[in-house]
Amino acid sequence: MRSEMVNIVVEAEVKPTEDVDKVLKAITTIIDPESIETLNLGKSTVIVAKSKNIVSLAKLHRLLRLERILDTARSIMRQGVQENKTVFYIHKQASYMGKVSFVSGDHESPLGAIKVIIESSNIYNVIDCLAPQTSKGRLLRDYSIYECREA
Numbered sequence: 001m002r003s004e005m006v007n008i009v010v011e012a013e014v015k016p017t018e019d020v021d022k023v024l025k026a027i028t029t030i031i032d033p034e035s036i037e038t039l040n041l042g043k044s045t046v047i048v049a050k051s052k053n054i055v056s057l058a059k060l061h062r063l064l065r066l067e068r069i070l071d072t073a074r075s076i077m078r079q080g081v082q083e084n085k086t087v088f089y090i091h092k093q094a095s096y097m098g099k100v101s102f103v104s105g106d107h108e109s110p111l112g113a114i115k116v117i118i119e120s121s122n123i124y125n126v127i128d129c130l131a132p133q134t135s136k137g138r139l140l141r142d143y144s145i146y147e148c149r150e151a
Contacts, residue, residue: 006054006126007119008033012092013112014045023047026096027114030060054126057118058145061130063100070139074131076102078124085119086127 010031014023020038024047027033033049033056051057064073080086091109094101106112120126129148133140 005121006052007117008051008054008056009117009119010049010114012047012114013106014038014047015111018111020045020047022096023092026092028059029095029098030057030063030090030100030114030116032056032059054129054148055145057130057148060100061145061148063098064131065142067100068137069100069102070131070134072102073100074127074133077118077127077131081123081127084121084123085117086123087115087117089113089115 008031010027010033012023012027014020024036027036027047027049031049031051034051034053035049037048037050039046039048064070076088077086080088089103089105089108090113091101091103092111092114093109095114103109103113118126126148129143129145132142
């Protein structure tokens, strides 16, 4: 696999009843970002975490395997493909508790969802690295997150 540019953006709105630090913890459960911004948009606050390194998603990579949800993750990531990126949502409260639960958008999570955007010139390779194909519940080939870096 050849090296490709990856751009990762993970964002979540902080609802008025939420603590900024708890939302930040929910985000950092799935990503070790290179940068984090807290944007005050008048009546709302949004936390935006960014990275250009697929290794930043090592926590998500590990959780997908630990929770044995690779097939679901793969399906959702592939459904979310738009040109050279994939967009998917993770339940904010579940993430705060160290779990990954996919939702179809903010409406499925009372406090909103975490939006994940992964952009790459070969988005299907990135998806294969994060959530490889399985057969009868067994991985056909697994990739370490460092192999994903070469996706």
